[in-house]
Amino acid sequence: MRHVALVTLVVDDYDEAIRFYTGPLGFRLAExxxxxxxxxxxxxxxxxxxGVAAGHGTGLLLxxxxDEEQRARVGDQTGGRVGFFLHTDDFARDHARMAAAGVTFLEEPRQEPYGTVAVFRDLYGNRWDLLQPAG
Known part of the structure; x- marks a missing residue:
């Protein structure tokens, strides 16, 4: 079996990023x-x-x-497009928890053929989809 284990996310500060991802987004610190x-x-x-057991999905390497070239990429690693997709089995629960924790959603939740989705920004401005897949 093969899978993508990690995706690198360039950040300004380790501890600031850890607080955001383990706080408002509810991730766990794995390493x-x-x-x-x-x-x-x-x-x-x-x-x-x-619904995904810890350690069995794709992690973020913070x-x-x-240098200046890398700092220029912080928050805009995908040219302003949604670059990250956080799947959930309970959109309402996670949307409410994240919004209450201060996560900035850029739109109201919407229904699409592929599921319930809303775009949000992370600590640095990268765009993410919070997505509960259909079916």
Missing amino acids: DEPRPDGSRWVVVEPDALG ARAK
């Missing part, structure tokens, strides 16, 4: 290890709330920007 070069190996992943 946080110092590296010899002074960086850290930081992985967050969705918890089992959405990578602190190392």
Whole structure:
């Protein structure tokens, strides 16, 4: 079996990013290890709330920007498009919890043929879909 294990997300600050992803988004901190070069190996992943057991989905590798070129990409890694998709088995529950925690939704929830969806921004401005797939 093969699957995408990690996706890198360039961030300004490890601890700030960890607080956002483990707080308002409800992810869990899977790894946080110092590296010899002074960086850290930081992985967050969705918890089992959405019906996926921890450690069995795609995690985010939170990578602190190392230079100006990387800092310019923070918050706009996909050119303003939705680049990340957070699936849930209970849209209403997660939408309400995230909104109460201060997550900025860019639209009202809507029904599409593929499910219930609303676009939100993460801490840095990257666009995400909160999505409960149809069926």
